[in-house]
Amino acid sequence: MILKKLFNKKNHKNPLIISGPCSIESPNQLEETVSQLVDQGIEIIRGGVWKPRTRPGSFEGLGSIALPWIQEVKSKYPVKFAIEVASAEHVEEALKYDIDIYWIGARSTVNPFTVQEIADSLKGTGKPVMIKNPVNADLSLWMGAVERFQKAGITDLAVIHRGFSNFRDTIHRNSPLWQIPIEFRTHFPEIMMINDPSHISGKRELVPLIAQKALDLNFDGLMIESHIDPDNAWSDAQQQLTPADLKKMLSELKTRKVKFEGQKMKSQLEEIRQQIDQADHDLLEALHRRFELVEKIGEYKKLNNVAVLQLDRWKEIFESRPEWGKPLRLNKDLIQEIFGLLHQESIRKQTEILDSE
Ligand code: PEP
Ligand code: MN
Secondary structure, three states: OOOOOOHHHHHHHHOOEEEEOOOOOHHHHHHHHHHHHHHHHOOEEEEOOOOOOOOOOOOOHHHHHHHHHHHHHHHHHOOOEHHHHHHHHHHHHHHHHOOOOEEOOOOHOOOOOHHHHHHHHHOOOOOOOOEEEOOOOEEEEEHHHHHHHHHHOOOEEEEEEOOOOOOOOOOOEEEEOOOOHHHHOOOOOOOOOEHHHHHOOHHEEEEHHHHHHHHOOOEEEEEEEEOOOHOOOOOOOOOOOOOHHHHHHHHHHOOOOOOOOOOHHHHHHHHHHHHHHHHHHHHHHHHHHHHHHHHHHHHHHHHHOOOOOHHHHHHHHHHHHHHHHHHHHHHHHHHHHHHHHHHHHHHHHHHHHHHHO
C-alpha cells in the first residue's frame, strides 16, 4: 500500500480547497452543506465541533454529539473531514469517530502547553494536522508549534494563515500581515500553507479579495467557511458563503498553474518580488518613523521659538549619510538625492508646524 500524505505539496497541482460551516449546528445543516459542497467538487470539509469563542455567551459548539453526525455524513459522501481540537480530550473523542484531519486553532497555538498536549495525543496516529497562526503576530510561536508536532513524529502537516488580532485595522477582522506567512515559508518551504480568507476578512464581500491575494502569493490552498443559510449561522454569520457563492468565487479566482518548465524560474522570481515588496514596506515604515520624529522636533522648535533651518545639522546629515551608505554598497549620489528630498519635506513639515496656531 502506498502511503500518500495528504499535505505533501507534490500531490497537489491545484490549490487545495477546504470548506464547510464555521460550526456544525444539526445533522441536517451538516448533510445539506456537505451534499452541496460535494456537488461543487469539494473533497475536504471543515466543521467546528468545539468552538473557542473570545467572549463567553456566544455559541461554543455542540461538542461530541456532532461527531457521529460527521461519521454518518462520511459514509454517504466521498469526503475527508477536518475539525479543530484544543485539548487531549478533544483528540481522544475525535479519534473514536475516526475524524480525518485535526487543526489547532489560533487561540491554542499561542500556548505551548496546549500545543504540546495536542501533539502528544496525536502522536503515532498518522493523522494529518493543520496549525493555525497564533492570534498575536509572533512568527516564532507559530514555528514553535510546528516544531512540537514534528518532534512528536507528525509530518503530515500544513499551516493555516488566518491573520492576527489587531487594535486599529478596521478593514480586516484579523490583519493579514502577509510578511509573516511569507517569512514562515522561507523557514519551512516544504510545509503546505493554506490561507483562511474567512477569518482574515470577517465579512463575505472581502473573502474573494483575500483569497486572490493568497493565490497571488503562491499559497497552496484555501480554507473558506460556507453555510447553507449564512445569515442565520450560529457563529461567524457575516463571513460565511453559500456553497453556490463559493463555487462562483472559486471559478473567478485566478490560479497559478504548474504548466511548463519555466515555472520554477517564475516562482523563484515571484519569491524575490515578494521580498522586494517587504523591503519596500520596511522602507515606508522607516520613513513614517522618521517623519514622526520630524514632527516632534518641529514642535520642540516651536515651543522654544527656534528657527526651522539649522544649517550645521543639515550639513552634517548631508555628509554623514552617504558615508554610512558606503559599507552597505549604496550609491553616494542616490543617497544624497534621497536625503535632499527628505530634507525638503522636513523643512516643509516643520514650517507648517511653526506657523500653525
Ligand atoms: C474557526 O476556524 O472557526 C476558528 C475559530 O478559527 P480561528 O482559530 O482562526 O479563530
Ligand atoms: Mn469561524
